[in-house]
Amino acid sequence: MTSTVPPARTTATPADRAAAAPAALSTPEPPARAFPPGFRWGAATAAYQIEGATAEGGRTASIWDTFSHTPGRTAGGHTGDVAVDHYHRFREDIRLMARLGLTSYRFSLSWPRIQPTGRGPALESGLDFYRALADELAAHGIRPVATLYHWDLPQHLEDVGGWPARDNAERFADYAALAAQALGDRIDTWVTLNEPWCSAFLGYGSGVHAPGRTNPADALRAAHHLNLGHGLAVGALRAALPSAAEIAVSLNLHAVRPLSGHPDDLAAARRIDAVGNRIFTGPLFSGAYPEDLLADTAHLVDWDTLVRDGDLAEISRPIDLLGLNYYTPTVVSADRDTENATRHDGHGDSEHSPWPGADDVSFHRAPGELTAMGWPIDPSGLTDLLTSLHREHGLPLLVTENGAAFEDVVGADGSIDDPERIAYIRAHLAAIHQAVEAGADVRGYYLWSLLDNFEWAYGYAKRFGAVHVDYDTLARTPKASAHWYAEVIRRGGID
Ligand code: FCB
Numbered sequence: 282m283t284s285t286v287p288p289a290r291t292t293a294t295p296a297d298r299a300a301a302a303p304a305a306l307s308t309p310e311p312p313a314r315a316f317p318p319g320f321r322w323g324a325a326t327a328a329y330q331i332e333g334a335t336a337e338g339g340r341t342a343s344i345w346d347t348f349s350h351t352p353g354r355t356a357g358g359h360t361g362d363v364a365v366d367h368y369h370r371f372r373e374d375i376r377l378m379a380r381l382g383l384t385s386y387r388f389s390l391s392w393p394r395i396q397p398t399g400r401g402p403a404l405e406s407g408l409d410f411y412r413a414l415a416d417e418l419a420a421h422g423i424r425p426v427a428t429l430y431h432w433d434l435p436q437h438l439e440d441v442g443g444w445p446a447r448d449n450a451e452r453f454a455d456y457a458a459l460a461a462q463a464l465g466d467r468i469d470t471w472v473t474l475n476e477p478w479c480s481a482f483l484g485y486g487s488g489v490h491a492p493g494r495t496n497p498a499d500a501l502r503a504a505h506h507l508n509l510g511h512g513l514a515v516g517a518l519r520a521a522l523p524s525a526a527e528i529a530v531s532l533n534l535h536a537v538r539p540l541s542g543h544p545d546d547l548a549a550a551r552r553i554d555a556v557g558n559r560i561f562t563g564p565l566f567s568g569a570y571p572e573d574l575l576a577d578t579a580h581l582v583d584w585d586t587l588v589r590d591g592d593l594a595e596i597s598r599p600i601d602l603l604g605l606n607y608y609t610p611t612v613v614s615a616d617r618d619t620e621n622a623t624r625h626d627g628h629g630d631s632e633h634s635p636w637p638g639a640d641d642v643s644f645h646r647a648p649g650e651l652t653a654m655g656w657p658i659d660p661s662g663l664t665d666l667l668t669s670l671h672r673e674h675g676l677p678l679l680v681t682e683n684g685a686a687f688e689d690v691v692g693a694d695g696s697i698d699d700p701e702r703i704a705y706i707r708a709h710l711a712a713i714h715q716a717v718e719a720g721a722d723v724r725g726y727y728l729w730s731l732l733d734n735f736e737w738a739y740g741y742a743k744r745f746g747a748v749h750v751d752y753d754t755l756a757r758t759p760k761a762s763a764h765w766y767a768e769v770i771r772r773g774g775i776d
Contacts, residue, residue, distance in 0.1 A: 311772070312769075312772045314714040314775050315709065315774040316713075316726075317723075319724070320723075320724065320725060321385040321727075322725070322770040324747065325383065325681060325729050327428070327684050327732065329346075329431070330431075330730075330734040332361070333359060333365065334369065334410070339397055340394040340407065341393045341436065342603045344434045344491035345433050347439075347491065349361060352767050353736070354741050355740045357635050357740045360484075364735050365755060371417065375418055377759065378421065378423055380767070381759070381763055381766060381770065382771055384423065384770070385470075386423050386731070387427075387472070388428070389429070389433075391407070391431060392433055392434065395460060399434070399438035402459070412463070412464065414465065415467035416564075427464065428472040432491065433451075443484075443485075444485065445499040449506055449510065450507075454510060454517045457513075457515070458518075459512035461521035465521055468654045469522075469523070471526060472531070473510075473513050473529070475531045475681075476532065476533040477504065477518055478532070478533055479531070480507055482637070484500075485627070486500035488633055489635075495633040497637035500635070504561075505592075508565070508592075510649060513595055515528055516595065528600050528601050529601060529602035529681075531606055531682065532605060533606040533682075534558045538556045538610055538611065538612045539565055539613060541614065545650070546615055549616075549641070554668040555574040556636055556637060556639055564593055564596040567597070568593045568595060568596070577638035581638060601677065602679050603677075604680075604682075605681065607663045607682070608652075608684075610662035612645040612647045614643050614645070615642070615643070616641045616642065652686055652687060652705070653685075654743060660709045662678070663713060664712040664716045668716050668721055671721035676722075677722045678721060678724065678725070679725045680727060683727075684730060685701070685745065686736070687701045687702055688744075689749060699760045702747075702762040703762045710775050713726060730746050732746040732750050734750070
């Protein structure tokens with residue numbers, strides 16, 4: 282504003298108040314919706330999506346290197362070879378985090394950087410990278426949260442069967458032990474798996490994610506071995522970490538909604554809830570797979586041979602926090618051959634379903650505006666999930682991912698104005714606040730994502746970052762949403 286005539290006003294502005302009380306200058310206005318003290322304000326990333334340097338420091342190929350280098354698997358043939366070069370630029374990225382005022386940062390450890398063949402001793406060069414990262418975070422007062430598995434299985438392990446093979450669970454626990462022994466003095470919050478639903482059902486069911494296999498029985502076997510790997514890893518982490526360390530798993534639980542109250546639609550919702558959610562929460566929290574899931578999938582796998590004595594006790598070892606990743610709700614009905622119904626729920630394009638045992642279910646677009654992923658925006662699913670998790674399991678919760686891709690435009694002055702992303706984050710923070718008011722013990726929020734990055738099968742076409750990355754120069758520029766989020770963090774909440 283260049284006008285020299287101040288507009289008429291009847292109420293005091295923040296500037297008036299600051300002038301009247303100079304001592305209060307640095308104290309921000311309390312927000313209308315304040316989050317609990319100690320709430321972790323974070324951002325999240327994953328190794329393969331940001332690190333690049335895929336052939337450095339002794340790292341070998343993961344299933345995502347193989348998959349992305351296979352023609353036709355990712356948009357534009359994009360790979361994570363360079364990604365956003367975080368491996369070399371992590372110090373700059375941590376300075377950015379500090380400028381945003383993040384109090385916590387969730388990243389993932391690259392398994393093939395730490396244990397290239399998925400067996401045997403750890404590689405010191407791989408551990409050194411994460412030691413340096415954790416030290417730099419500590420120097421900026423940012424609390425690290427390490428995810429052990431964000432989808433980059435060493436290709437060596439896929440070559441001998443991958444997650445559908447039981448041995449993979451044991452290999453994962455060994456890797457967890459190595460990582461915890463080396464990094465447990467620097468990292469106090471550990472997430473075993475990120476979204477095992479995607480690993481099992483997109484990786485081995487619909488095949489839109491690495492390793493790109495399409496066998497419903499293998500997808501179910503993978504789900505059990507991911508659960509088992511989680512449980513064995515919890516045991517290994519407890520043995521290696523200081524007693525104050527916190528252990529979590531991050532699930533992309535589906536906020537499943539029937540299209541109508543018709544019994545057939547309710548049955549469809551029950552099936553998707555079973556193979557989308559309770560296949561994980563059942564064994565994790567109740568030490569049993571749900572009976573209806575076993576019945577729905579009995580024609581595909583022999584659960585009695587798959588699940589061995591003692592497995593469920595391993596899987597249900599207590600954890601300290603549950604991580605929830607949420608983007609959009611899931612609306613289902615009994616099979617309908619209409620224009621708006623799909624078989625796959627917006628998880629990429631494949632003739633193979635990621636929903637074994639639920640072939641007679643259709644997915645519908647939820648009401649609401651769409652993000653650039655085509656995902657409807659409906660924060661009420663987040664409130665619903667947090668309140669029901671609190672009611673049913675009672676444990677502390679972290680929102681370990683939430684955010685949105687939009688078609689960002691770089692302005693003539695180089696700035697990126699992304700009001701849709703601000704609106705998305707604000708609405709989802711309000712949804713979390715509502716769950717907190719209803720009693721849910723939510724301890725943190727991790728925006729997906731800190732930086733624009735390699736969005737799996739969509740390559741670099743979808744931008745989720747609060748910080749824009751120019752893929753030619755790799756220059757980082759905070760978007761308006763980053764500045765807005767910094768202010769939210771400074772004030773401890775939203776209005
Ligand atoms: C989640 C993934 C994360 C990112 C977001 C958009 O499913 O965990 O890596 O791709 O979706």
